[in-house]
Amino acid sequence: MSTPLKTKIQVPRSRDLEVNGVKYNRSGSSRSNFEMLAWLFMRLSGIMLVVLVFGHLFVNLMVGEGVHAIDFGFVGGKWANPFWQVWDLVMLWLAMLHGTNGVRTIIDDYAERSGTRFWLKVLLFLASGFVILLGTLVIFTFDPCPAGADPELLASFCHTV
């Protein structure tokens, strides 16, 4: 063989797949579709996130007084509407899963020792799980008109209740 397919460069993240006596550096032992599904998810969630994030940025930064208007009353006014609750919930989950999978890929690419990769991914998944859970709880348990709060800080509809 003049051009051996299996070089002496170590490929630590792959197992050898042998077909007709030729070794390919591909993972062949597990027939899981996970990586293909993760690849597909990045593209599908990406398209949805373009719409969700651009809409989010337009409403929060471009309309009205822009970034200066963002305070408790502004958030209360948005999340009193189920439309924005669902919008933000879907955006939270898609963005966090999209970002987590992206960082997972980067860890796999640059962390060379398997122990380093393992612990970085444990840290990544713990942080992502915590943020997704916290964000979801906040969207659904949030009270725009908390009892005893300074009425000046609340959305305008709180005064009429």
Added chain:
Amino acid sequence: MANSSRGTLYRGQYGMWSWVAHRITGVAIFFFLLVHVLDTALVRVSPEAYNAVMATYKNPIMGLGEAGLVAAIVYHAFNGLRIILIDFWKGGTKNQKGLLWGVIALWVIVMIPFLIRHLSIVFGG
């Protein structure tokens, strides 16, 4: 004739730098997102706690940071759509360089009105 000093079709060319920029903007957006969810969660603590943290963001330095964040998001979004076209559109690979110029053009078209509006809010007082 191949000239090794100019890299391969991919290495050192538009494809590589658009990929590098996609990674850097992606990681930056992800770490922002972690902080963004945590500070927004303060609405669950009290109106005062949330407003106090938002008040620390309302200055020109954070305003420029927000502009940089949006610049990163807009690039990542349009280049992501370019990646999808390269993967799924028949002519995507052949036209990847043209698509990158499209990404840059769209980025400029979106960023100019955004920066005019956002920076006039940030610096307009």
